Amino acid sequence: MLELKNLSKRFGGVVATDDVTLEVKRGEVHALIGPNGAGKTTLIGQISGSLGSDAGAILFEGLDITHAAQHARVRSGLARSYQITSMFKRFTVLDNLALAVQARSGSSFSFWRPVSAEAPLFDEARTIAGEIGLAGREAVVVAALAHGEQRALEVGLALATRPRLVLLDEPMAGMGPEESENMIALLERIRARITVLLVEHDMDAVFRLADRVSVLVSGRVIASGAPAAIRAHPEVRKAYLGEDAKA
Amino acid sequence: MSWILIVEQSLNGLQFGLMLFLLAAGLTLVFGIMDMINLAHGSLYMLGAFLAATLVQATGSFAAGVLLAIPATALLGMLLEMSVLRTLYARDHLSQVLATFALILILNEAVRIIWGPDMPLSVPAALSGPVQLLPGMVYPAYRLLIIGVGAAVAGALYLLVARTRIGMLVRAGASNREMALAMGVNIRRLFTLLFGVGAGLCAVAGALLGPLFAVQVGMGENILILAFVVIVIGGIGSIRGALVGSLLVGVVDTIGRAFLPLLFGIFFQPRVASAAGPAIASVLVYLLMAVVLYIKPQGLFPARG
Amino acid sequence: MGRAAPWIVLALALTFPLAMQAEHQTYYLSFASRIFIYALAATSLNLILGYGGMISFGHAAFVGTGAYVSSILLSEGVASAWIGWPAAVAASSLAALVIGAVSLRTRGVYFIMITLAFAQMVFFLVNSMKAYGGDEGLSLRERASLGLGVDLGSDFAFYYAALAALAAGLYGLHRLAHSRFGRVIQAIRENEERAEAIGFPVYRCKLVCFVIAGAAGGLAGALLASHGKYVNPNVLHWTQSGTLMMMVIMGGAGRLWGGVIGAAALLGLEDLIANHRVDWLAAIFPNYQQHASLGVGTVLLAIVLFAPQGIAGMLARKKHA
Numbered sequence: 001m002l003e004l005k006n007l008s009k010r011f012g013g014v015v016a017t018d019d020v021t022l023e024v025k026r027g028e029v030h031a032l033i034g035p036n037g038a039g040k041t042t043l044i045g046q047i048s049g050s051l052g053s054d055a056g057a058i059l060f061e062g063l064d065i066t067h068a069a070q071h072a073r074v075r076s077g078l079a080r081s082y083q084i085t086s087m088f089k090r091f092t093v094l095d096n097l098a099l100a101v102q103a104r105s106g107s108s109f110s111f112w113r114p115v116s117a118e119a120p121l122f123d124e125a126r127t128i129a130g131e132i133g134l135a136g137r138e139a140v141v142v143a144a145l146a147h148g149e150q151r152a153l154e155v156g157l158a159l160a161t162r163p164r165l166v167l168l169d170e171p172m173a174g175m176g177p178e179e180s181e182n183m184i185a186l187l188e189r190i191r192a193r194i195t196v197l198l199v200e201h202d203m204d205a206v207f208r209l210a211d212r213v214s215v216l217v218s219g220r221v222i223a224s225g226a227p228a229a230i231r232a233h234p235e236v237r238k239a240y241l242g243e244d245a246k247a
Numbered sequence: 248m249s250w251i252l253i254v255e256q257s258l259n260g261l262q263f264g265l266m267l268f269l270l271a272a273g274l275t276l277v278f279g280i281m282d283m284i285n286l287a288h289g290s291l292y293m294l295g296a297f298l299a300a301t302l303v304q305a306t307g308s309f310a311a312g313v314l315l316a317i318p319a320t321a322l323l324g325m326l327l328e329m330s331v332l333r334t335l336y337a338r339d340h341l342s343q344v345l346a347t348f349a350l351i352l353i354l355n356e357a358v359r360i361i362w363g364p365d366m367p368l369s370v371p372a373a374l375s376g377p378v379q380l381l382p383g384m385v386y387p388a389y390r391l392l393i394i395g396v397g398a399a400v401a402g403a404l405y406l407l408v409a410r411t412r413i414g415m416l417v418r419a420g421a422s423n424r425e426m427a428l429a430m431g432v433n434i435r436r437l438f439t440l441l442f443g444v445g446a447g448l449c450a451v452a453g454a455l456l457g458p459l460f461a462v463q464v465g466m467g468e469n470i471l472i473l474a475f476v477v478i479v480i481g482g483i484g485s486i487r488g489a490l491v492g493s494l495l496v497g498v499v500d501t502i503g504r505a506f507l508p509l510l511f512g513i514f515f516q517p518r519v520a521s522a523a524g525p526a527i528a529s530v531l532v533y534l535l536m537a538v539v540l541y542i543k544p545q546g547l548f549p550a551r552g
Numbered sequence: 553m554g555r556a557a558p559w560i561v562l563a564l565a566l567t568f569p570l571a572m573q574a575e576h577q578t579y580y581l582s583f584a585s586r587i588f589i590y591a592l593a594a595t596s597l598n599l600i601l602g603y604g605g606m607i608s609f610g611h612a613a614f615v616g617t618g619a620y621v622s623s624i625l626l627s628e629g630v631a632s633a634w635i636g637w638p639a640a641v642a643a644s645s646l647a648a649l650v651i652g653a654v655s656l657r658t659r660g661v662y663f664i665m666i667t668l669a670f671a672q673m674v675f676f677l678v679n680s681m682k683a684y685g686g687d688e689g690l691s692l693r694e695r696a697s698l699g700l701g702v703d704l705g706s707d708f709a710f711y712y713a714a715l716a717a718l719a720a721g722l723y724g725l726h727r728l729a730h731s732r733f734g735r736v737i738q739a740i741r742e743n744e745e746r747a748e749a750i751g752f753p754v755y756r757c758k759l760v761c762f763v764i765a766g767a768a769g770g771l772a773g774a775l776l777a778s779h780g781k782y783v784n785p786n787v788l789h790w791t792q793s794g795t796l797m798m799m800v801i802m803g804g805a806g807r808l809w810g811g812v813i814g815a816a817a818l819l820g821l822e823d824l825i826a827n828h829r830v831d832w833l834a835a836i837f838p839n840y841q842q843h844a845s846l847g848v849g850t851v852l853l854a855i856v857l858f859a860p861q862g863i864a865g866m867l868a869r870k871k872h873a
Contacts, residue, residue, distance in 0.1 A: 048749065074751035086749075088742040099739050102732055103751035109760065110732040118732075161751050284661065286794075334857065340661060341607050345801050346856040348794045352849030360843060472672055472790060479665045522682065529676035533669045537654060540666055544658055 001026040001195055002047070002078075002165055007056035008219075009042055016042040018219035020056070024165065029187070029196045031206045031227075034216035035239070040199045041083055043216065044169050047197070048080040049073045060165070075104065079163035083170040083199075085150045087142050093153060094138040097125035100160035125160065131189070132156035133182055148179035155186065165195045172202045180205060207231070215239070251384045256505040257498065262390050264497020265397030269452040270474040271481070271489040272404055273445020276417060279484020281336045281438065286347040287327070288449065288474065289467025290354040295320040295450025296457040296466065297358055300366035309371035313454040317447045324446020328439050355464050365463035368454075393455050400451060401490065408486045417441060418486075473500075476536045482546030491547060496532050503531040558722075565715055569708055581707040582779075587819050588714040589775045592721045594799035594811030596768035599725060601797065602805030603734065604761045605741030606656070609664045610671030611796050613651065614644040614766040616788030618773025620678055623690050623783045633696035633704070633778075640774035641767045647674070648766025652759045668790055675788040689784025696778045704778065714775055718812070721768055726808055728764075737761050741806075798852055803863055813863050821848055 002024040009017045017039040024030045034040055045051035047058060049070030058066045060078055068076075088096050098121045102108065105121070115121065129138050132152045137145070142153065151171060158166050171187070172180050184205055187196065191209075200206050206213065207227050214224040215236050223233045230236055274288050298319050303312030331350065335343050370389045377385040408414035416437060453466075460466065477496050481488025508524030515523070539547065569581055597611045618640035625636045651670045658666055679687050695704045704710050728734045736757050740747045748754045777783040786792065795818070803814025825844040833840055840846075859866055 050745065050749065069753070070748050071751050071753045074749065079751075080749055082746075082749075086743060086746045088739050088746065090742060091739070095735075099735060099747075100750040102735070106732070108732050108736045108752060108757065111734075111764075112727050112731055114727070114730040115732055115735055116730065157746070157750055278661075282661075284664070331853070331857075340664060341601075341797075341801070341805075342856050342860060344607070344609065344664065344794075345798060346853055348791075348798065349849040349853035349856065351791075351794075352845045353853065356843045356846035356849065360839075360846075468791060472668065475665055476669060479662065479669075483661065522680075526677050526680035529680055530673040533673040533676075536669050537666065540658060540662060541654065544662065 001061060002197070003059040004043075004047070005057045005059070007043070007046060007058065008054050009039075009046055009051060010054050015219050017046065017216075020216070020219070020221055022214055022221055022224065024195060024197050025212075026195055027191075028211040029191050029198060029209050031198045031200060031210035031213045032216060033200065033203070033206060033213060038216045039219040040216055041169055042219075044080055044167050044197075044199060048078065048167055071103075074161050074163075077162075077164035078167070079158040079161040079165075080167040081154050081158040081169055081171060083173055085154050087150070087153060087157060089143045090141060092139050092141055093129060093134055093145070094122060094125050096142060096153060096157060097128050097160050098122050100157050101125055101128075104161050128156050128160050132159070132186060148175055148182070151175060151179070151183065152186070155183070159190065159194070163194060165197065166190075167197045167199075169199045170201060171198070172200060172205055184208060252505070254381075254384065255386060256502055258386060258390070258394065259505075260498035260501035261494065262394045262397065262497070263501055264494040265394060265401055266452045266456055267470070267474060267477055267497050268401050268490055268493035269397065269448040270470065271477040271493050272401075272486060273442075273448050274474050275478040275481065275484055275486065275489045276408075276441060277445060278478060280417065280441070282340075283332070283336055284340055284343045284347065285332065286344060286471065287332075287350040287354065288445070289471030290351050291320060291324050291327075291446045291449040291467070292453040292470065293358060293464070293467040294323055294354065294453070295446070296368065296453030296462045297362050297366055299450065299454035299457060300368040300462050301362070303368060313451075316454050317450045320450035320453075321443040321447035324449070325439050325443040327446075328442040332442070333435075333439075351468070359464050365461060368457040368462045370458045389458070393459075396451070396455060400448070404448070405486065405490065413437070473532065476532055478546075480536050480539045480546055482548040485546070485548040488546055488548035495535070499535055500532050503528040507531070562719065569711055578707055581711045583819075583823065585707070585711050585714040585779055587816050588711075588718040589772050589779060590796075590799065590819060591812040591815035592714075592718045592775070593769055593772035594796050594803065594815045595718075595721050595725055596765045596772065596811075597796045598800045598803075598805060598807075598811040599728070599737075599768070600762055600765045601800050602807065602810055603729060603741065604737045604758060605744075606758060606762065607664050608655075608667045608762075609790070609793050609797070610651065610655075610667035610669075611765075611769055612788050612790065612792035613671035613674040614648055614769035615773040615776065615792070615796070616674060616678065616785075617647045618644045618770030619777040619783045619787050620684070620690075620773075621770075622696065622774035623692055623777045624684055626692050626694075626696060626777075627684065627690060631694070631697045633698045633774075636696045637771060637774045641770045644770025644773065645763050645767040648763045648769075649759070652762035652766070656755060656758050656762065668793070671788065671790055671793055675785055675790070678788055679785045685784070687785055689782060689786075692777065692781040692783075695781060696774070710779065714779070717771060717775060721771075722808065722812065724768075729808065733757070733760070738806075801860075802852065802855055804861060817863060818848065821851060 004020050004022040007017060007020040008015070020043060032040055032043070042051065046053050049068060053066060057064055060073070060076065065073055065076070088099065101121050101124045102115070126138060129135055132155060134149060134152060134156070137149065142150065145153065151173070155168060155171050158168070172183050175183065180202060187209055198206070198209065210227050212225060213227050213230040215222050215230060217239045222239060223230055223236050270288065270292060274285065277283055277285055295316055299313050299316035302315045303309050306312050306315070331346070335346055374389040374392055376388055378388045378391060380386050408417055473496060477492040478489055480495065481492030504525070507528040508520060511520035511524040568584065569577070572580055593615050597608070600606045600608055621643040622636040622640040625639060630636060651667065655663055655666045655670065684690050695710065698704050698713065702709050704713060736747065736752050739752070740754055740757060744754055773787070776787065799814030799818050800811055801814070802817055803812065804810035822844045825847050826841055829841060
């Protein structure tokens, strides 16, 4: 479904991602792990289109999207969420979701008709709010939400664009155990219809959710395979899991 | 078009560029360190010129008047920083633009109340004549003085920023604001001082250019925009960028105004040339800026990585 | 404002000329028309600045382009407003398209500076148009004519034309703010990166918004030229852009009535200081009336420092309290 071919990105003299080749298959939850600074967020940026690539190609459902604008990629079914919560803070939960629904359905170059007359936008937004566990919180301004609720909405905004592939950048960052369980349950619910590329530090969650795991170290993919194989991979243990086990 | 004219116009460009640098240097450092847009910088240039005119009159000496105007303007600049501008560092750009725009209105009127709409300030008699530079080429002595003073001040400033401990702090602040803020209390005092230096440089430029243009209310407004063009071209926060940008803008503007109409005369009919030449010449520096920003959106010498 | 408030304001504005005594009529009608025109210009800036979050420091370029295009047509003998005003709007839209296409690729301070630089370019270009007055400006023999039996030469008729233009502009902004496009623009103001990440073509949306504002600014410019029967390059000077920005912020950025309140407050304050002598103030400060901008500057500084939400914001807060 998604193929990365020899993808690289440099910032000045620093290599962030280096010759990354990776395939995400339709229907799977593909986890991307690696130590801090390995280039995971950069790679998400390159795939989603907020960052350009210096070399290599990105194929989404067989089409070359290496040079497509970010908004065009979203409309073709490829959405992302952010590691650091990024939303429309002064808007309500419902308005945030309705905006994302609007971005997908119909033209935004409509200048006269009030949005409030478009019931379907808000109906769908309410459905998504329910799905991400924010039912009853629709009228709350985002800035007033609890951290866990904001993280849920962060993912909800990506889901509202109705992606076929969603890139989730550490959805469980900063969450307590209970909130993490809710997020895992949400991902379990959506995996039946959406392919997921999941960047996550919570190894417990990764090994519970992932069909396959790829390991990124210093911008390079050092291993890719089934969770059990990755767990056993000597290089991975040395470079990454070893550190984690000690911590 | 002779080589004499070319040399003469180049010197004029150099002279204007150096004066622009005196304005742009303070502006770019304030901008770079505190991320602060200060439109009232042009008002300090105006205040410097009015103070110089008054002090020249009072002392009867051009040199004494100008030299006294510099610390006086620096003092006013520091007062302005401590009273109003300091509270704006943490605000967004829009608030800074508006508050300092309000300061322009206030300072313009204050000057008008104290001095009236303008003040006489003329070239000192000893320097009013021409000097023979090369056989067959004369150049006004006063303009040579401006070039000399401008080059000396620019050189001293460059050494101050590039070589001294204070300069190192300033550069550190311009390239990394968090570090500057982490330095704590000292940065506030350093910044007030820096602001005073910037105001003093404004006074040098205002006093020296006063006799060439005119010492009048609003004189800072157009030159301020040119100074902004300079620092945007040079890269915000970079003193080297300000120097290169100033000379570039000074020379392009002066040479463009002098030669573009002549150049157009070669290629177009006189009627077209006389209309289009000056028009294009007057927007040349803005075109330059647009082109630079298009190619290098962070300016020629980006201070931040 | 409540639901009834706009209609009350409109009713007052409609009946205002009828209530005027003949001796004051010319002055106040002309003054009110000027407020309407500046209110329209400020409202158009409010669309990009307040709703779209684009800090454009060059809005005078569009007002000035509209003023000059309509004036040049008038001086060349094209008297009909039906040609002159649309031409002004078209020219300003085109200017906004070109300036916006380049400027909107930059961010933050660079955007502020590049819009300022473009406006200065237009300012100097107009200054060098010797055929149309150069820096001395262009005097018009008469205002644009509307036909239909309406004589815009009368301050009475012109007042209603300016009022109609402003009312149309405000209603347009109201509709736009609640439309799909308006919500996208406001979302971009809140979080540009995320707006792109949920699938909005951010650059194109900003550019369209910029062009709409330029068009409305151009109409205000055309009205302004007809109103004073005179135009000079100062209408394009960067301090004019600053004045329009000042009106938007004083009135309330991102609020429907922000531009109107700001224009009325600023021009009203200027007029109050300059034309209504306060004896005790004059006793302390004899020539104070000649220094109106000292007062305007002080008020603006106070608003920026102490009431960043503007006058409309203060009114709204009071209502909620």
